[in-house]
Amino acid sequence: MALLQIAEPGQSSAPHQHRIAIGIDLGTTHSLVATVLSGQAKVLQDDRGRVLLPSIVHYDQNPHATRYGYDAQEFLVQDAENTIVSVKRFMGRSKADIKFQHPYALIGGEHEMPTFQTAAGAKTPVEISADLLKQLRVRAEDSLKHPIQGAVITVPAYFDEAQRQATRDAAQLAGLNVLRLLNEPTAAAVAYGLDQTTDLSVDANYVVYDLGGGTFDVSILRFSQGVFEVLATGGHTALGGDDLDRLIVKWLKQTFAIETLNNEQYAEFLIAAKKAKEALSEHTETAITLLSQTVTLDRATFEQIIQVALDRTISVCKRVLRDAKLELTDIQNVILVGGSTRSYAVQQTVEQVFAQQPLCTINPDEVVAIGASITANQLIGNSSQDALLLDVTPLSLGLETMGGLVERVISRNTAIPVARRQEFTTYQDGQTAMLIHVVQGERDLVEHCRSLGQFTLRGIPPMTAGQARIEVTFQVDADGLLAVSARETTSNVQAHIDIKPSYGLSDSDMERLLIEGFQYAEEDKNLRHLAETKVEAQRELEALQQAFKVDADLLSPEQQSAMQQAESQLSQQLQHDDVEAIERAVEALKKYSDAFAALRMNRHIDHALKGTKLDDWSNQGSK
Ligand code: ADP
Ligand code: MG
Secondary structure (H helix, E strand, O other): OOOOOOOOOOOOOOHHHOOOEEEEEEOOOEEEEEEEEOOEEEEOOOOOOOOOEEOEEEOOOOHHHOEEHHHHHOOOOOOHHHEEEOHHHHOOOOHHHOOOOOOOOEEOOOOOOOEEEEOOEEEOHHHHHHHHHHHHHHHHHHHHOOOOOEEEEEEOOOOOHHHHHHHHHHHHHOOOOEEEEEEHHHHHHHHOOHHHHOOOOOOEEEEEEEEOOOOEEEEEEEEEOOEEEEEEEEEEOOOOHHHHHHHHHHHHHHHOOOOOOOHHHHHHHHHHHHHHHHHOOOOOEEEEEEOOEEEEEEHHHHHHHOHHHHHHHHHHHHHHHHHOOOOHHHEEEEEEEOHHHHOHHHHHHHHHHHOOOOEOOOOOOOHHHHHHHHHHHHHOOOOOOOOOOEEEOOOOEEEEEOOOEEEEEEOOOOEEOEEEEEEEOOOOOOOOEEEEEEEEOOOOEHHHOEEEEEEEEEOOOOOOOOOOOEEEEEEEOOOOOEEEEEEEOOOOOEEEEEOOOOOOOOHHHHHHHHHHHHHOHHHHHHHHHHHHHHHHHHHHHHHHHHHHHHHHHHOOHHHHHHHHHHHHHHHHHOOOOOHHHHHHHHHHHHHHHHHHHHHHHHHHHHHHHHOOOOOHHHHOOOO
């Protein structure tokens, strides 16, 4: 008798028992979707057998005539302003953040989400990305003949809160249930199974070298106790395969002795250059024919032509290694990501720089989507492998305290999801409200960090300064999205904010914030000391003035004027930033204020001891 077969968990062939989740690489130049079928990750093709969807949308006056991908590409030359490319560069940014060149008519306020004015009406970056994601969702549903239960979408490691939120919004708008946003380098590491094979007792470091169409990103990942941590990131927002194409065009012009090309010719040269470049990944040489001239391009010449671009990627790699405080020998593996790493010259360069053969057995423009699909499959419960894939916060999160100082609540590179709680208190007597200002960055002063949002906690019962206990909780979910809540513990009044800023950081801003954090550490320490000294002195002054109103009669007129003089000395010093002078003025004032405090203490103890006896009245105002 034949035995009945039982499928492995999550691998049942009966469709009603199989849950389908997909992984999407939403790229600057190309996007694609993958899924795990029968335990095997695979990329999904469109109805014409193509895997990559160029991240391009063309909007027509007729809303039903919107074109996507290769179909939209055709409109790039004739209708550039309605053909949106590289929309990823606009995600989570404000209009003011957009400093690169583009052919689009953007509308909206400087600090609002930029909106593209297209033939089909106003379109936000989120809507355009959603249109691309919808294409991939439909592709997955058509080819799997099954509804999609959830999706993992990848984002660059340096993406900040706003950029992640925008990506998540786009996915939701596209009708996807977002299981998680995953860092692209982490996804690549997962595709190679580096989270499964590594011995958990030792840490491993990986370099992810991602050379795409228009961007270069390098990340150093540490895999430690089941968690991927991004140790450092770097890159160029304008360095990629497109630049290699332009370098080839330059060489072609020289070789063919051509001075100038008109627009049409230039476009033709670019297409030929790209074709030649891609051909050289398969063959050792290729022929290029243009304007009835033919030339042969071989791998060695190609390598010389693109050397400038390669050199730039190498110097970034070296800097990122330095940032992570790692030596070459600390790197276990180098992973190649991005279509441009298919070039032999790129692979050779990476191998030389890192003195080891990089991992490139998985198609480099598919590896991120593959990793995302594996994570999606784990998250939906189809896999017996544990989803160990935690990520980390890219920048520290904190809030503003008195004196414009930042109190860090969650430091950068903390594994997420994470929740941290910290207690704060009031600054003034009778204070009934508190402004919770949430910031992101590595510096000590609020003005040097990025403001993420703020809210007010009201209804704090009036108490003496420093008595109220306000619990502030920072919670970062698995996608890196932040929620902050505040609660006054005696009255239980609460307030809450989901951080969803209207614009985000550019990658260069992000890099700057990180670098400044290291650079200005000493200066920040001094600034923090100054700010803290000022807050303390100000509090001292205010308390003294308050006391003076009540108990001035305890002092002789001479004592009064000496104290007032010391007070005004200190007030004056507080206008300046000389921390030592402020400290001296505080000391000088303390001589009088301490004596005054002792006198007041005696009076109040007397009062307390006397209780509520009638003769209290006659004692008022005298000692
Ligand atoms: P992104 O992640 O920015 O969307 P991709 O990873 O899809 O970009 O990379 C696109 C780039 O890869 C293009 O410049 C393209 O010319 C280049 N590319 C694609 N295939 C090859 C190949 N076989 N050899 C060299 N370069 C390639
Ligand atoms: Mg990419």
